[in-house]
Amino acid sequence: MTDTDLKKPVTTNGESGRPESGEHAADQMLVSLGYAPEMQRNRSTLQVAFMSFVLAAIPYGLATTMYYPLVGGGPVNIIWGWVAVSLIIICVAASLGEITSVYPTAGGVYYQTFMLASPEWRRLAAWTCGWLYVVGNVTITLAVNFGTTLFLVGCINVFETADGEGVLAGEPYQVFLIFLGLTLLCNAISSLGNKWLPILDTFAIFWTFAGVLALMVCVLAIAKNGRHDAKWVFGHFEANSGWTPGWSFVVGLLHAAYATSSTGMIISMCEEVQAPATQVPKAMVLTVCLNTIAGLMFMIPLVFVLPDIQDLILLAQPVPTIVKSAVGNSGGAFGLLIPLLVLAMICGIGCTTATSRCIYAFARDGAIPGSKWWKVIDHRLDDVPLNAMMLSMVVQIILGAIYFGSSAAFNAFSGVGVIALTASYAMPIIVSMLNGRRVVSTASFYLGSFGWFCNIVATAWSLLAIPLFCMPSTVPVVDPTTMNYASVVFVGFVAISAGWYVAWGRKNYVGPPK
Structure with missing residues (x-):
């Protein structure tokens, strides 16, 4: 196939050369890429941006992983690590946006890699x-629901017994049951309320900023145990991981990387x-910028009222304790954590x-065992790929059982999600660079020479991540409870993928329609 064949242009409007607008043009483009339209196009530009914001869920994503920068480097890691990773992720989003504007399908980076290679x-x-x-999507979704479970336990435990213990013991079976309930609830709402999801995403962004503003004002105004000065907030570095200071800071970036991993x-x-x-590329880039601001609004006030770091790193979820310390009572802290x-x-x-x-997109090209079931669209539920959703849910529940063997399970889920998604984002970017970026030069979202810079930064980040x-967050003591199982889960999925390719894919898989 020639380069010309690879350049599947968007449908244009007459002689103007501009992309057509409306659902019909989008469906025509999808047909030109080899797929029949099966889903309802019910999201506007703002709704796409809002959903992208919801996927990152700043500040929630930063709250559940605050342990990592506290161990890695303290305030410097929390604030400047977030800024550094956000700037990098803007480059990743821009790079993916260019390619997506040429190949806008649900197959995402998978389809793009095939067409560019x-x-x-x-x-x-x-x-x-x-x-x-696929692995990245599943494990990040698992990490979100598992992180919510642990965060909920931490929030409940701002209330204490007479002995000063949290009211919820957080035994493994309790954590797993809460996780199970959250996972089932998320799947029920997603499958049964598809047409209402854009409204939910719109509500989320206003709810988030209202909650962050309330948290900022209350925490800084009350500050029951006092406030640190600006020099400490923006310049104090305290490595508690056991790694050398520079590397400790880098390991602490999992905090920011996890929160931004959903970009693609x-x-x-x-x-x-x-x-x-046009909508999806713009939404990706603008959402990262919005998330950067929201993240700083959330974290800077918390760092100003940060209790002793040595006490915080003993907790799986430090944020509830930070808020309670600042406002001085359990009820107020819990109220501020509700958003x-x-x-x-x-x-x-x-x-x-x-x-x-x-x-669903990967299955319709026959790449997943049992694809004929997972590629089905349920038209009774407003065109939802219900079977694919149930497959993801079952895999998440099975992996969630790892928590019975190790409390470091959340570390594994978030770690492997970041690794897999970051690597998958890098592949079409690298292939595009190897092709001299010829295909993206036809894109409606084209960055010109700045695109090379963004591509190089995105690739370098992937090689680091x-x-x-x-790696474990702390050294030198690494035992079964503190081991980072991300590599184990990652290798397990790679083995399944490789085994299925040898057994079936090598002879039968042909890839997306060309």
Whole structure:
């Protein structure tokens, strides 16, 4: 296939050369990419941006992983680590946006990798990218729901018994049952309320900023135990991980990387968007910018009232304790944490929705065992890939059982999600660079020479993130309870992918329609 064949242009409007608007043009574009439209295009530009915001769920995503920067470097890691990773993720979003504006399908980076790669190795490249994308979507959704569970336990435990213990023991069976309930609820809402989800996403963004403003004002105004000065907030570095200071800071970036890892998940919603070639790329980039601001609004006030870091790093979920310390009473702290809990639920619903589309898109090209079941669209439920959603849910529940063996399970889920998604995002970007970025030069969302810079930054970040987030957060003592199982889960999924390719894919998988 020639470069000309690879350049599947968007449908244009007459002689103007501009993309057509409206659902009809988007459906025509999808047909030109080889797929029949099966889903309702019920999301506007703002609704796409709002869903992208919900997938990242700032500040919730930062709240549940605050342990990592506290161990890694304290205030410097919390604030400047967030700024650094956000700038990097803007480059990732912009790079993916260029490619998505040429190939806007639910297959996302998987489809893009296939179309951009050379004919002799495109099947293997797409297979690898597709499995990374699916694994990343599933495990990040799992990490969100599991993180919500642990965060909920931490929020409940701002209330204490007479002995000073939290009112909820947080035994493994209790944690698993709460996780199970949250997972079932997210799947029920996502499958039964599909047409209402854009409204829920719109509500989430206003709810989030209202909650963050309330938290900022109350925490800073009350500050029962006093406030740190600005020099300490923006300049204090305290490595408690056992790693050398520089590397400790880098390991602490899992906090920011986890919160931004969902950047490319919104691509899987392209077939439910009215003008995906322009809406989705803009939504990805603008949402990262919005998230950066929201994250700073959330974290800076908390750092000003931060209790002793040595006490906080003993907790799985430090944020509830930070808020309680600042406001001085359990009821007030819990009230301020409610917006984060609601956002956490909405984030779980959004991730569940995006993941089901990702699995559906990969299955319709025959790449998942039992694809004939997972590629089915349930038209009774407003065109939802229900079977794909149920597959994802079952896998998440099975993996959630790891918590019975190790309390470090959440670390594994979030770590492998970041690794898999980051690697899958990098593949089409790298292939595009190897092709001299010729295909994206036709894109409606084209960055010109700045695109090279964004592509290089995105690739370098991927090469760092993959080994980085397989490492334990603390050394030198690593035991079964503190081990980072991300590498184990990641290798397990890679083995399944490779085994299925050898057993079936090598002879039968042909990839997306060309």
